[in-house]
Amino acid sequence: MSSAPDSRAARNRCAKPLWETARPRFVYNAQRWKPLIPHTPIIDPNNMSYIRGTTKNARGITQAWRSVQSRGMADAAAPATRGTRPDSVVYLPEDPTAPLPLPDDATVFSMIQPTGTVHLGNYLGALRPWRSIQDRCEGPGQRVIYGVADLHALTVPHKGRAAAEALRARRQECVATLLACGIDPARATVAFQSSVAGLHTELFWQLSCLAPMGYLNRMTQWKDKRGGDPQRERLGLFAYPVLQAADILVYRATHVPVGDDQGQHLELTRYLAERFNAWFECDLFPVPRTLYCGGGHGKKVRSLQDPAKKMSKSSGDPMSLVYVTDTPEQIRDKIKRARTDSISSSFYFDPENRPGVSNLLDIVAGLQDKDMAAVEAECAGMRDYGAFKGYVTEVVVEALRPVRERYARFSGDAAYLQSVADRGADAAGEIAAENMKRVREVVGLGARR
Ligand code: TYM
Numbered sequence: 001m002s003s004a005p006d007s008r009a010a011r012n013r014c015a016k017p018l019w020e021t022a023r024p025r026f027v028y029n030a031q032r033w034k035p036l037i038p039h040t041p042i043i044d045p046n047n048m049s050y051i052r053g054t055t056k057n058a059r060g061i062t063q064a065w066r067s068v069q070s071r072g073m074a075d076a077a078a079p080a081t082r083g084t085r086p087d088s089v090v091y092l093p094e095d096p097t098a099p100l101p102l103p104d105d106a107t108v109f110s111m112i113q114p115t116g117t118v119h120l121g122n123y124l125g126a127l128r129p130w131r132s133i134q135d136r137c138e139g140p141g142q143r144v145i146y147g148v149a150d151l152h153a154l155t156v157p158h159k160g161r162a163a164a165e166a167l168r169a170r171r172q173e174c175v176a177t178l179l180a181c182g183i184d185p186a187r188a189t190v191a192f193q194s195s196v197a198g199l200h201t202e203l204f205w206q207l208s209c210l211a212p213m214g215y216l217n218r219m220t221q222w223k224d225k226r227g228g229d230p231q232r233e234r235l236g237l238f239a240y241p242v243l244q245a246a247d248i249l250v251y252r253a254t255h256v257p258v259g260d261d262q263g264q265h266l267e268l269t270r271y272l273a274e275r276f277n278a279w280f281e282c283d284l285f286p287v288p289r290t291l292y293c294g295g296g297h298g299k300k301v302r303s304l305q306d307p308a309k310k311m312s313k314s315s316g317d318p319m320s321l322v323y324v325t326d327t328p329e330q331i332r333d334k335i336k337r338a339r340t341d342s343i344s345s346s347f348y349f350d351p352e353n354r355p356g357v358s359n360l361l362d363i364v365a366g367l368q369d370k371d372m373a374a375v376e377a378e379c380a381g382m383r384d385y386g387a388f389k390g391y392v393t394e395v396v397v398e399a400l401r402p403v404r405e406r407y408a409r410f411s412g413d414a415a416y417l418q419s420v421a422d423r424g425a426d427a428a429g430e431i432a433a434e435n436m437k438r439v440r441e442v443v444g445l446g447a448r449r
Contacts, residue, residue: 088270090255092293096132096369102255105141108133108291109253111149111193111244114167114174115156116313119321120396123181123403124298124366125259127324131182132293133257144188145251145428148174148421151193151200152244155237156314175417177324180407185420193247195425199432204239204246206443207272210279211242215271220264245269249276249285250432257291260300261310266290280442298366304338307355325407328397335360335393340385347379347388360392367399 090101102108110130112122134144150171158167171192178190193200216222219241226233244265248256249272256266266288273285292299301311305320315321322334340356349372351358365375382388410417440446 087289088267088287089290089292091296092129092132092291094297094369094371096136100133100136102137102139102142104139106137106139106255107143107145107251107253108137108255108257109145109147109248109251109288110257111147111152111247112174112178113149113152113313114170115153116170117323117325118174118177118181119301119311119313119323120363120400121259121298121301121311121321122313123324123400124301124363125261126257127178127181127183128298128366129257129291129293130178130188131184133291134182134184134188137187143251143431145191145253145431146178146183146188147191147193147247147424147428148178149193149244149247151197152240155234155240172414172417173411175421176407176410177403179410179417179420180403181324182403182406185423189424189427190420191424191428192421195421196250196429196432199250199429199436200243200246202436203250203439204243206439207242207246207249207276208239210272210275211239211245211268215268216241219268221261241265241268242272245272248288249273250435251428252284252286252435253288254286255291256288257293259298260292263290282442284438284442297362297372301363301366302355302359304334304356304359307339307359322396322400324400324403326400327404328393328401331397331400332393335389335396338389344384344388347382348376357388360389364392364395367395 092100110126112118112126118127130144130146134146137144148171150167153167153170158164175190175192179185183190216238221241222238225237241264245268248266248269256262256269258266270287273287276285277283303309303311303315303317303320304322305315305317309315309320311321313321319334319337322331326334338356338360340360341354343354343357347357347361348354349358349361351362361372361375361379364370365372368375379388379391382391
């Protein structure tokens with residue numbers, strides 16, 4: 001029955017976006033599948049990928065809607081193409097005494113890899129905020145859990161007995177550093193990822209069954225670390241962000257304090273949490289938010305030798321980073337040799353044109369919990385690099401002095417470090433086990449006997 005006027009009418013209808021012409025039974029709004037309420041806006045194009053209708057009859061429209069629906073499942077809200085939603089990020093107030101903008105039932109969770117000595121980037125982007133959060137999370141329902149991501153450490157080239165010995169030492173060193181940076185096991189649970197490994201990896205598997213390969217393939221860290229070398233293209237490195245999502249979701253964490261480089265991983269975590277909830281029609285996982293501290297100063301500390309890059313454990317150039325355990329002489333030497341520019345008459349924050357100087361100013365602002373204008377004002381009278389770098393050195397040395405001293409104390413006490421990790425494993429394991437019981441119920445697996 002396809003008369004000419006009818007098909008023209010169908011064409012006209014389909015020239016509009018499909019949601020104005022067809023009536024699917026469910027719509028995906030980036031949170032979950034929702035039944036369609038007729039005559040209400042049914043898709044927010046900012047939140048959802050959609051197709052324009054090109055079909056000519058009702059059956060075609062239905063098929064197109066099925067396609068919309070399945071694309072909703074497959075690609076809608078895919079963060080790699082959408083960027084971070086503004087409401088996904090919470091900035092903690094610069095004033096360390098101000099109350100935290102966290103709900104009473106917040107679960108704060110984060111991890112660090114034991115792949116090298118902790119540096120100033122880890123300290124400013126993560127460990128210092130961790131301490132500040134731990135000190136201020138006092139609500140009866142608030143929980144704080146920090147972990148050493150030792151399973152993740154296996155994704156870097158790791159072979160032979162020497163590598164195993166090095167990892168063993170680094171795990172312990174990492175716990176000692178957390179404590180030296182002020183993480184208090186009486187306020188925050190501190191655990192090795194591998195101590196709760198069964199639950200992290202079980203959820204990892206479940207999330208792997210939801211995670212689109214295309215999305216993982218677009219992750220920046222995968223592209224950087226695979227290095228174009230097929231020998232390094234391991235499944236573990238590819239799937240790493242899914243394990244990270246499982247680390248977070250197994251505790252049903254609501255807030256994750258990390259540095260800037262983890263933004264994409266956090267976006268994937270949100271995507272998988274939403275997708276899990278949508279697929280299984282539940283509200284099991286909160287959609288975790290990224291926490292940045294100190295107004296964002298220090299969330300991306302740059303290499304001292306190449307400010308275009310972040311300060312990184314894997315840089316291979318010890319002069320490019322300051323370790324939190326460096327001596328004052330080492331710190332002085334590294335900052336003295338830090339790459340800057342030829343303008344030595346004034347020091348101001350201009351990351352685009354003066355990346356080296358701006359990095360040093362950002363480090364000072366982060367360490368002193370000051371805003372940039374206050375730091376610039378302190379540098380106003382300085383007329384050469386000797387004065388400026390001397391000032392930066394002083395701030396860094398003084399900020400890291402207590403860390404270095406406490407590290408010397410903790411690192412020699414293997415029994416104490418083990419006891420902290422054991423207690424942490426029990427506490428974290430209890431929370432994760434309870435959550436995984438609910439996950440198993442939701443996906444249709446039996447409870448563990
Ligand atoms: P990792 O070990 O590389 O870094 C630990 C923390 O330090 C931050 N960070 C930086 N911050 C500012 N400037 C820098 N130059 C800098 N370099 C590192 C990182 O953002 C991070 O917060 N994948 C994670 C570990 C992980 C994790 C998790 C984190 C595993 N599971 C679950 C949070 C939640 C990593 O490799 O971090």
